[in-house]
């Protein structure tokens with residue numbers, strides 16, 4: 058269980074949200090919604106511990122995340138809004154770098170899930186925008202983390218790819234995982250179980 062308790066975020070002297078509280082339980086898929094600049098990325102970065110809140114706390118299984126760094130990092134897979142893969146390396150090399158515990162067959166399976174077979178040795182810099190994001194998304198088939206925090210994972214992904222990702226999110230949730238994502242896209246019907254949390258600025262009242 059992830060608990061967000063009275064979280065406040067100030068950027069550039071502007072309060073993006075104030076005393077924001079919600080929780081995400083095992084099996085939940087949560088979409089953070091809001092206009093451009095509402096603070097979605099800022100919230101995800103706070104949740105992941107990549108920046109510090111003005112006030113408030115994030116707890117994982119009842120304990121502040123800052124007090125259990127090792128366990129927290131093992132439990133978390135964070136994919137930022139940039140693909141976050143190394144451009145000079147191939148998809149195979151990138152995934153080996155991030156998941157050294159996985160064998161080549163497992164990495165090839167993950168590349169197959171994201172339709173990158175045949176591109177495994179091509180430098181990422183030479184791949185299309187959607188393919189570059191798919192390299193990062195292949196990690197969803199390699200990670201053991203329970204909590205996925207995904208910033209705009211569907212950007213540049215085609216319709217079939219989005220459908221496949223939704224299936225993967227659902228499968229992860231059904232196995233007791235948690236997914237928190239942002240997207241500006243309309244989610245397909247298969248996303249019926251997605252709970253929405255909207256950042257409107259009303260949290261400031």
Ligand SMILES: Nc1ncnc2c1ncn2[C@@H]1O[C@H](COP(=O)(O)OP(=O)(O)OP(=O)(O)O)[C@@H](O)[C@H]1O
Nearest residue numbers: 068069073091092093094095096097098099100241
């Ligand atoms: N490191 C930073 N320093 C100063 N201001 C920042 C920083 N990061 C974000 N901001 C500001 O915080 C506000 C919220 O940004 P954020 O990226 O969280 O929004 P968002 O909801 O994810 O937007 P989008 O839908 O456009 O991706 C923006 O006005 C942005 O300029």
